[in-house]
Amino acid sequence: MKLITAIVQDEDLPNLLDGLSRAGFRSTVIGSTGGFLRSGNSTVLIGVEDHQVGRVMSIIRERCRTRTQLMNPYSPALEPGLLYMPPQIEVEVGGAVVFVQNVVRFERL
Numbered sequence: 001m002k003l004i005t006a007i008v009q010d011e012d013l014p015n016l017l018d019g020l021s022r023a024g025f026r027s028t029v030i031g032s033t034g035g036f037l038r039s040g041n042s043t044v045l046i047g048v049e050d051h052q053v054g055r056v057m058s059i060i061r062e063r064c065r066t067r068t069q070l071m072n073p074y075s076p077a078l079e080p081g082l083l084y085m086p087p088q089i090e091v092e093v094g095g096a097v098v099f100v101q102n103v104v105r106f107e108r109l
């Protein structure tokens with residue numbers, strides 16, 4: 001058995017959950033925050049049999065889009081007379097970041 005951990009953008013979450021449940025997969029959603037952009041994303045946990053990993057990866061690939069997001073590289077110093085605002089930079093945020101781990105034991109008690 002495998003545990004798939006997919007970090008996705010909030011905008012893609014409803015579409016992804018729809019695809020997973022239509023295909024008969026169970027999932028758990030945890031609200032999360034990206035360490036770099038410090039903005040919200042969602043972490044989806046999906047427990048599956050080994051032979052189902054490919055199907056889940058296809059659903060994630062189909063339903064999560066790559067987007068660009070603007071961020072401030074750093075906060076400008078708030079000194080009197082300093083009007084310089086650093087330009088925002090564009091960061092590409094992936095469709096999904098996915099980890100697949102072996103599950104040693106699974107039980108529903």
Ligand code: 2BA
Pocket residue numbers: 007033034035036037038039041091092093094095096097
């Ligand atoms: P964030 O950490 O907010 O990162 C958002 C995007 O910023 C990343 O997109 C990447 O394009 C860029 N980025 C991140 N760290 C960077 C750095 N040190 N220098 C330059 N650019 C950087 P993705 O790679 O698609 O990641 C999307 C989200 O997935 C991340 O949000 C984070 O929440 C998670 N993630 C990505 N890689 C991870 C990892 N190795 N371990 C745990 N979480 C990860």
